[in-house]
Amino acid sequence: MRIKFNGETQDVGSKRLGDIIEELKGLYRQGCIIAVVSEKEEKELKNEFAVETKRGEARIRITREEGESEALSLFLSGYNRFSNGVIAWKTDDVTAIGPIQTDLSVEKAEQSYKKWDVFLGLGGFDPNLTYLMISKREHKAAYGTAADAVIGKLTRGRSIISGLEEGEKIEGIHPIVTKAERVGFVTTDLDTEIEEGQEIFTFAKIKLFREAPMSSEHFFSLSYRGVIHVDDLSNTYVAAESLKGLSLPAENLVYRSKYHLSARNRGTERGKVFLYKDSRLPNPSHNVFGEIVQGGELIEYAHQGDTILIKTEPKWMMMVGKTQREAEEFFAHEDIEQVREGNTSDDAIVVDQKPELTMEIIDRGTVRTVGVDAKDVYEVELFYDKAPKTVWYFKKLTGLINRPIGHLKVYFSIPGSMVLFEGNAEEAGTLVPENIPKTKVEKGILGVTNMSRSNRGLMGIRLSDSDTYGPTGETFDGANLVLAFSPLTASTMERLSKLKEGDVIYVKERA
Secondary structure, X not given: OEEEEOXXXXXXXXXXXXXXXXXXXXXXXXXXXXXXXXXXXXXXXXXXEEEEEOOEEEEEEEOOOOXXXXXXXXXXXXXXXXXXXXXXXXXXXEEEEEEEOOXXXXXXXXXXXXXXXXXXXXXOOEEEEEEEEXXXXXXXXXXXXXXXXXXXXXXXXXXXXXXXXXXXXXXXXXXXXXXXXXXXXXXXXXOOXXXXXXXXXXXXXXXXXXXXXXXXXXXXXXXXXOEEEOOEEOOOEEEEOOOOOOOOOOOOOOOEOOOEEEEEOOOOOOOOEEEEOOOEOOOOOEEEEEEEEEOOHHHXXXXXXXXXXXXXXXXXXXXOOXXXXXXXXXXXXXXXXXXXXXXXXXXXXXXXXXXXXXXXXXXXXXXXXXXXXXXHEEXXXXXXXXXXXXXXXXXXXXXOOOOOOEEEEEEEEEOOXXXXXXXXXXHHHHOOOOOOOOOOEOOOEEEEEOOOOOOOOOEEEEOOOEOOEOOOOOEHHHEEEEEEEOOOOHHHHHHHHOXXXXXXXXEEEOO
């Protein structure tokens, strides 16, 4: 059986979807959707017509059923007769194309027309002067035909039609013809039976633009596990919201073509990522940063809640969290020069890299990786369920929101009691009380001062148990508990107790 698999024609012996993926050793991840697409033969549609002019193309969408009116039957059988017509006359209300001769029934009563209605009308109530007419505003008039002479709507090229002058030629009117009607669906059922000639897409390949380096890095962070989640969708896009709330600079504010990707750069939905199923006009709030070059069918048929496997071009060059040796091997493969700093041993953990942005690393051809001893990177368990807003604040402030390792800078320490870390009062302005202590705060718990206190946003760790004060020295109702060091060993507590103002510690989420 011959099929197409991720864009390549393949002969396979299997019919079951899972067997085909295994037979072809295709890229796939359990739980991600797979698109299955078929093509039907080329056909002529009779519900949409193109009006060709020298100024561009307009579109008429038929809104009545065939055979429903005398006017529609005449148009469907004789639309080509208008193809050599001209703009015979125009007013503020209508533009008229023609005329042609017909045997339409005459109706002298006044009719109501909505803006952009397309209808057949008569000049001087004479069927020998039949015009294809476009209403440019809502109005009432007597054009010699009945209400059922309205056949459709002008859906595209309205400014083109409005701008045509009397005497300008219509170059053609014809039905829209599709080269191939594609029908498909997405599934996670590997028992799905595939038919001859069908196309299968298991992942979407996305090319990112150098013209939008910050937005590209934003997308890398959003899809760092190699997948994107469909959190929102409409007729024209699917969207991922996991990084909604992060600000981006304006960059590459261009036309959003079908299969392009954009990131919102401002407003309440800033940080939200859109993948387009249809073209949209440029918008100063949207950074266009990439395009789907293969597997766009996955977003065409995706549903809310679906997960899509992706590959990016280029790869994400974030090596934070890897060892110096692993970073060296990766950058050598990508033909990027690596310079080690800090702890330069092979097993040192990379906690920072300069430059940070993938596109900038590619442009420069070199990168510096800063290493620390593995014991200086602390594993933590974040309280996502109990303190979601505080977790978001913590990840954003430490950098964990877009990289595998975050950092905390010591603001003040009280030996044997607590260590305080720098926060951001502005970011914490909406940090409502959540997961506040009930009876006791144990050592090794990190908390954040919530919006009810003047020191909102300040972060701290308890070095000893307390049944009175939270990790930042506030009473219980002013402290949101956000994480625990895991595991909390004696050596961890010893190192934390020795921290002093200006020191930096590194944290990563426990796997």
